[in-house]
Amino acid sequence: MASVCNYSPSRQRSRSPQPPLSALPSDGVEISKRQNSAALMRFECSQLVIERLDPLVQPGLTPSTHLHQVAGGNSFTASMTPVDFDPSAKSTCTSCTYADDFSNYWTASLFFKARNGTFKRVPQMTNLGLKGKNGGLTVYYNSPYDGKTKVTAFKPGFRMIVGDPTLRSAKGGQKQLCHRCEANVAQNPFGGAPCTGDDTFALPKKSCAGGIRATITFPT
Incomplete structure (x- = not known):
């Protein structure tokens, strides 16, 4: 039986069952198709460790040349x-x-450079609507947007990396990597779908009272 580590909140969420097609309105079949084509799984992962390790880019190197938050x-x-x-x-x-x-899942750690030249790691916080105790990240698994691509389970040993830490401009950058400047912790007003509206490829250049949300999309 799978278990949640004792430093992470352990919760189970109830979900209302989908009504049978016979209980749906006359266009119930079409509604069901749309629901299935937009399947989504969302859950939180608290920090496991913050460490200079990267078994994907620099396997076996201790410490690695860069720092990650790992979940x-x-x-x-x-x-x-x-x-x-x-x-x-x-x-x-x-x-x-x-x-x-x-x-x-591991992501880069962000640092703030003060005027005196010192650096301080920016704390990471739990996403809106989740109850994580220790920073971390929110994981989304989306169904293919075209509604027809076959989805299969990851094979043993599957690894994937997104982004290029050497980039200093949007040119050559991968799509669906973006940052959102939240006006407040309630994320109000809602900024819409990720990487739309006022979202930017680079870090926001203004103060963000609700924090900065980074969206990292892995290809399907």
Whole structure:
């Protein structure tokens, strides 16, 4: 049985069952198709550790040349050789509230440079509507937008990386990587879908009272 690590909130959410087609209105079949084509899973992952480790870009190097916030399964280590090292088999618990997901997710840590030249790590906070105790991130799994691409489970040893830390301009940058400047912690007014409206590729240049939300979209 999967378990959630004791430093992460353990919760189960109830979900109202979808009514049978016979209980839907006359256009119920079409409504059901639209619901299935827009399937979404959303859950939170608290911080597992903040460490200079990167088993994907710099495997085995301790410490790595850069710092990450890591979330997910507790088997995270400096060397996680694809296929040979399977987090789903090695981990005994996870910092994610979806307790069947032993994947690891790691993102860059943001620092603020003061006028005197010193650096201070910017704290990460839990997303709106979630109850994480220790920063972390929000994970979304979306169905393909075209409604027809076949979805399959990740194979053992699957790894994926998004972004290029050497970029200093939007040119050559991957689509669906963006930042949103939140006016307040209630995220009001709502800014719409990720990477639309006032969202920017670069970090916002103004004060953001509600924090900065980074969206990192992995290709389907």
